[in-house]
Amino acid sequence: MKRLALYAGALLIFLWSASPFIWQFSTSFQLDRALTSGTPTLWPDPWTFEHYRNVFVEKQLHRYVLNSLFVALATTFLCLAIGSLAAFALSRLRVRGRFGILLTILSVSMFPQITLVGPLYIVASALGLLDTFTALVLIYIALVLPLVTWVLYGYLETLPREIDEAARMDGVGPLRLYWSIILPMTLPSLVTTGLLAFITAWNEFLFALAFTSNIDTQTIPIGIANFTNLYYVPWGDIAAASAVVTAPLILLVLFFQRHIIEGLTQGGIKE
Amino acid sequence: MAVPRRAWPWLLLLPTGIALGAVAFWPIVEGLRLSLTNTSLITQSADYVGLENYAGLWSDTRFWNAWWHTIWFTFASTLLETLIGLGMALVLYERFPLRGIVRAAMLVPWAMPTVVTSKMFGWLFDGQNGVVNWVLLNLGLIGEKVNWYGDPDTAMTTIIIADVWKTAPFMALLLLTGLQTIPTSLTEAARMDGARGWTVFWHIRLPLLMPTLLISGLFRALDAFRVFDLVYVLTGGGPADSTETLSTLAYKELFSTLEFGYGSTITTAMFLTEAALAAILCLWLVRQIRRVT
Numbered sequence: 001m002k003r004l005a006l007y008a009g010a011l012l013i014f015l016w017s018a019s020p021f022i023w024q025f026s027t028s029f030q031l032d033r034a035l036t037s038g039t040p041t042l043w044p045d046p047w048t049f050e051h052y053r054n055v056f057v058e059k060q061l062h063r064y065v066l067n068s069l070f071v072a073l074a075t076t077f078l079c080l081a082i083g084s085l086a087a088f089a090l091s092r093l094r095v096r097g098r099f100g101i102l103l104t105i106l107s108v109s110m111f112p113q114i115t116l117v118g119p120l121y122i123v124a125s126a127l128g129l130l131d132t133f134t135a136l137v138l139i140y141i142a143l144v145l146p147l148v149t150w151v152l153y154g155y156l157e158t159l160p161r162e163i164d165e166a167a168r169m170d171g172v173g174p175l176r177l178y179w180s181i182i183l184p185m186t187l188p189s190l191v192t193t194g195l196l197a198f199i200t201a202w203n204e205f206l207f208a209l210a211f212t213s214n215i216d217t218q219t220i221p222i223g224i225a226n227f228t229n230l231y232y233v234p235w236g237d238i239a240a241a242s243a244v245v246t247a248p249l250i251l252l253v254l255f256f257q258r259h260i261i262e263g264l265t266q267g268g269i270k271e
Numbered sequence: 272m273a274v275p276r277r278a279w280p281w282l283l284l285l286p287t288g289i290a291l292g293a294v295a296f297w298p299i300v301e302g303l304r305l306s307l308t309n310t311s312l313i314t315q316s317a318d319y320v321g322l323e324n325y326a327g328l329w330s331d332t333r334f335w336n337a338w339w340h341t342i343w344f345t346f347a348s349t350l351l352e353t354l355i356g357l358g359m360a361l362v363l364y365e366r367f368p369l370r371g372i373v374r375a376a377m378l379v380p381w382a383m384p385t386v387v388t389s390k391m392f393g394w395l396f397d398g399q400n401g402v403v404n405w406v407l408l409n410l411g412l413i414g415e416k417v418n419w420y421g422d423p424d425t426a427m428t429t430i431i432i433a434d435v436w437k438t439a440p441f442m443a444l445l446l447l448t449g450l451q452t453i454p455t456s457l458t459e460a461a462r463m464d465g466a467r468g469w470t471v472f473w474h475i476r477l478p479l480l481m482p483t484l485l486i487s488g489l490f491r492a493l494d495a496f497r498v499f500d501l502v503y504v505l506t507g508g509g510p511a512d513s514t515e516t517l518s519t520l521a522y523k524e525l526f527s528t529l530e531f532g533y534g535s536t537i538t539t540a541m542f543l544t545e546a547a548l549a550a551i552l553c554l555w556l557v558r559q560i561r562r563v564t
Contacts, residue, residue, distance in 0.1 A: 003367075007367060009362035010362055010363075010367055010373050013377065013443075014372070016436070017376040017377045018379060021380075021391070023402060024391050024394070038400070038405075039405070040402045040405055082286040082287055083287065086283065086287040088283060089281075090280075094280065104291075105291065108296075110549060114517070114518040114538050114541065115302055115538040115542045117298075117538075118534055119305065139294055141294075142290045142295055145290055149287065174283070199382055203386075205499070206500065206522070209503075210526060221384050221500070224387060225389075225504050235394045238394065239391075239394065242387045242390060242391060245384060246383050246384070249383065250382065250383075253378045253379065253382045257378055262448075
């Protein structure tokens, strides 16, 4: 009896998590005629690639994908570089007010982003940075930095200090210590935090909406949000685009799932 | 190198300081300054007006309307996500075949772009051809099609459902790691003494899980308060302002009317509300955690 309830619960959780996306995936292969027929079917009949064609040929989804890819990768690498320096300093060097600094960094992750967007817009506009990747990347770095620093710091704190203390005895300076000893040891955590940074930048909507106005710089979320025709909502096209931009994330997440959960709980909960 | 030893940590923290200072702290202060002016990108005015904007805000029904919506959304979604997440975590804690697959699937809603979630729920809850209406009609739970997010009465509920869908599984995974840190010797000892499943949960697991539960809830609430993507894409704040939240209202004020002075008043008020919320919840949390441990 108890086992039965357990299986039912597990099945329910799986359906909860997966079924909306499965339906979206199925929708992307169905003809508009089938979608509006009044009786939904899960298995497309007949199959069509029309929506994928629309999305890539007419709406040029690949251009948004490339923009997003560039912005997300640049954010990830710069953020890891900056964040790992900070985490290293906080964990391994003598810093006065360490706890205060950590809390200040953490508090940033709770600022309402809408509060930042107005003043930053005025500055970006004055500097001619509207419609540039530069503005997006600079902002995303700051948005992701608190999480990256905390998770890396948490990870560094779990690493034994014997190795770097021995190195310091031998007269190794802080930069060498960071580059040749700490950074290689942090690699697993760098992968996790890099992934989190990538996902955040890939999914970000508010700043991209405010700061970009044409397809040369707009990222995927903006592309998809603008997928509305004048007279009807092209659900099939939207589903196809959703599948294209979500599938890589799902693969990444499935592949790294253990690291993600560990990384997040380390940074967010245990501290 | 000529860098003195004590300067190193500050040198390494400098990039982080500059990034957060320029993109997070400075805008807050600048927003406060703008909120005391009549800055408009249309008329090019930028004069100091004192507290005039705040007086206007106080009697602005649109603002209070959005304020209450945001509070309701924050409260309802956080509560549901914590409870459902807890239920899911308890299931996941037990061993069963294919557990790894279920756990992996739970990361999908979290990893998906919120804009996609929004569009996806737009299709699921579509008033005409939505599959939710079809299922509910066939189960006999509703008599006629419901215009979920097109009707002021149900629009906010639809948005809360979408948010709960996206976040509850993730909450469950956070709570699961909390559950796993509870020593099994405790629960086993209780079972030896004849305690039933429910008693074990209520008297041992729940109190020990409480700190994790409260902290996850706190972070979730502060995050829910900022909701923007979901609302902006699904309803744009409508119909009839029934889903307008502080973020969407402020965005429209800033980028549709280009009233940066008054828009900044809204965002500053929002920042203050969030700070107050954080302070209250933190204090309450510290007291709760002290009480149970």
